[in-house]
Amino acid sequence: MEFIRAFIVGGLICVVGQVLIDLTKLTPARIMVLFVVAGVILGALGIYPMLVEWGGAGATVPIIGFGNTLAKGVIEDVDQKGILGAFSGGVKAGAVGIAAAVFFGYIMAVVSKPKIKNKT
Amino acid sequence: MGTRLGKHTVRLDSKPVIQSWAAIVGLKEGHGPLSNYFDEIIEDEYFGEESFEKGESKFLRETFNKILSKGEVSAGDIQYIFAGDLLNQCIAASFGIRETEIPFFGLYGACSTMAESLSLGSFMVEGGFAERAVCITSSHFCSAEKQFRFPLEFGNQRTPTSQWTVTGSGGVMVGKAGDGPRVTHVTTGKIVDMGINDANDMGAAMAPAACDTITVHFRETNLPFDYYDLIVTGDLGSQGKSICSQLLEENGITVKDFYNDCGVMIYDSQKQKTDCGGSGCACSATVLGGYLLEKLSKRELNKILFVATGALHSPLSLEQGETIPAIAHAVSIEMV
Numbered sequence: 001m002e003f004i005r006a007f008i009v010g011g012l013i014c015v016v017g018q019v020l021i022d023l024t025k026l027t028p029a030r031i032m033v034l035f036v037v038a039g040v041i042l043g044a045l046g047i048y049p050m051l052v053e054w055g056g057a058g059a060t061v062p063i064i065g066f067g068n069t070l071a072k073g074v075i076e077d078v079d080q081k082g083i084l085g086a087f088s089g090g091v092k093a094g095a096v097g098i099a100a101a102v103f104f105g106y107i108m109a110v111v112s113k114p115k116i117k118n119k120t
Numbered sequence: 121m122g123t124r125l126g127k128h129t130v131r132l133d134s135k136p137v138i139q140s141w142a143a144i145v146g147l148k149e150g151h152g153p154l155s156n157y158f159d160e161i162i163e164d165e166y167f168g169e170e171s172f173e174k175g176e177s178k179f180l181r182e183t184f185n186k187i188l189s190k191g192e193v194s195a196g197d198i199q200y201i202f203a204g205d206l207l208n209q210c211i212a213a214s215f216g217i218r219e220t221e222i223p224f225f226g227l228y229g230a231c232s233t234m235a236e237s238l239s240l241g242s243f244m245v246e247g248g249f250a251e252r253a254v255c256i257t258s259s260h261f262c263s264a265e266k267q268f269r270f271p272l273e274f275g276n277q278r279t280p281t282s283q284w285t286v287t288g289s290g291g292v293m294v295g296k297a298g299d300g301p302r303v304t305h306v307t308t309g310k311i312v313d314m315g316i317n318d319a320n321d322m323g324a325a326m327a328p329a330a331c332d333t334i335t336v337h338f339r340e341t342n343l344p345f346d347y348y349d350l351i352v353t354g355d356l357g358s359q360g361k362s363i364c365s366q367l368l369e370e371n372g373i374t375v376k377d378f379y380n381d382c383g384v385m386i387y388d389s390q391k392q393k394t395d396c397g398g399s400g401c402a403c404s405a406t407v408l409g410g411y412l413l414e415k416l417s418k419r420e421l422n423k424i425l426f427v428a429t430g431a432l433h434s435p436l437s438l439e440q441g442e443t444i445p446a447i448a449h450a451v452s453i454e455m456v
Contacts, residue, residue, distance in 0.1 A: 021277055025318050028276050114272040116165050116261060118393055120151040 002056055009055025013062045032063055039067020044075070069093050122246050126340030128307050128333070135302040135456060136245040139252065139295045140191030143410035144183045145402070146261070146287030148394075152387045157410040158288075159186050165262055165287060173207060173215075176260035176289075179402075180205070180216035183289035183409070184256055191252075191293045198222050198293070199250035202237035204229060205258045205401055206285075207267055212258050216289075222254075231326075231355050232309070232430030233257040234290065234405040235449035241294045242303040242451070256291025259400030268319065268435055279320045283357045283383060283399035284392075290405030292413065301416040305452035307337040311432065313445040319438050323360020323383070323396055326429040329446035330356060331367035333427055337450045338373060345373050349421045352412065353448070354404035354428035355383035357396035382407035404428040416455055423454045 013035075020031050042048035048068040051059040059065055073093020077085025091098075123131045142159045150161030160182070167175040167182075180203070188195065201220065204227035205212035214226055229236035237255035244250040262272055264285040270276040294303065312329040330353045338345060356364055361381040368375055382404045383397035408426060415421040429448040438444075 021279055109273070114262070116272070119147055120392065
């Protein structure tokens with residue numbers, strides 16, 4: 001059951017992205033930024049954590065989940081150290097994701113060579 | 121000596137001859153409907169080099185060598201090279217031909233480069249400044265994605281109006297004598313900017329420029345609209361092609377049955393998932409240097425109007441919110 005819920009939430013998030021690509025003139029980079037910002041706002045309003053509760057990885061793995069993590073980190077750090085937490089909390093909460101992205105991105109760049117996906 | 125017919129058009133009275141031509145393409149183009157017409161189909165997108173940019177230079181270099189060998193001349197017989205491409209500072213062309221030791225004019229006309237170089241090469245021959253000139257250009261899907269959109273490593277999603285940059289190089293050698301197809305008129309386009317700023321919809325940005333140049337060509341030459349067996353635009357793609365024929369119709373020029381677009385011809389867009397079709401300098405250049413000149417020399421076509429189209433923006437200008445200026449140059453090629 002958990003798998004199906006993750007599938008539904010993750011799938012719906014991707015549908016929103018696909019609709020934006022097909023029907024608007026937004027570039028993929030802008031769509032990505034939009035998703036992160038939307039995640040921050042939904043996270044701050046307490047809406048996204050409910051999605052995470054219900055959909056699990058379906059909600060945390062897409063980039064919008066990263067926005068939610070930033071918001072969550074900021075809220076926690078502000079509680080502990082006041083307004084300075086607004087600057088430290090997000091980066092701290094996202095540290096694992098950011099460092100892993102840089103690390104694995106580097107490893108993959110070293111071991112692989114870009115090629116055309118759809119060759120014929 | 122040539123005769124000026126109007127603001128944009130000159131008639132080349134000596135009718136410079138296209139003495140030889142060649143086109144080398146990548147695998148995707150080699151799987152398209154025109155595959156039998158290309159000189160070589162290269163499976164490896166790196167062409168044995170270590171970067172896409174070096175690979176693109178090799179496409180251009182090999183095509184240049186092919187033009188020379190097909191024309192049975194050596195590098196010393198060529199007085200000028202006119203070449204350009206899509207990369208910053210046109211490195212595919214300058215690195216591709218740096219060992220040739222032939223006087224070189226580097227051009228940037230975006231995807232209109234084939235018609236631009238052919239125009240200038242023909243002027244050189246017409247003016248008596250050159251016995252032979254080579255006009256050549258290249259583009260490469262992988263290097264163009266990096267240059268204009270995102271590097272392939274980014275894994276960018278394609279939009280439905282986007283086109284597929286042709287990997288390959290095409291070119292011609294134009295000279296004084298011979299019995300090949302001849303360049304009879306050149307109509308040089310002006311910049312047309314209709315205010316479009318969607319980089320994924322180049323066809324719509326370039327169609328008005330193509331329409332403008334074709335309209336001016338017929339007005340200044342006084343030729344009947346059905347004079348040509350084929351009017352072929354460079355790389356408008358399916359969407360741009362239909363916009364262009366609609367705009368021509370509005371100008372009173374009906375060309376439906378003998379109008380086509382290289383971007384539409386080069387791929388089977390359904391089967392090959394190229395969305396709106398092909399684009400890039402090599403799109404019109406490989407269709408010209410592969411298919412069109414072959415058809416002309418066999419007299420399956422007798423007169424064509426080759427109208428290569430280019431979008432003259434840069435990634436920077438787009439980021440600064442500028443619209444896309446477009447241009448189209450027309451060259452009449454006829455069997456006399």
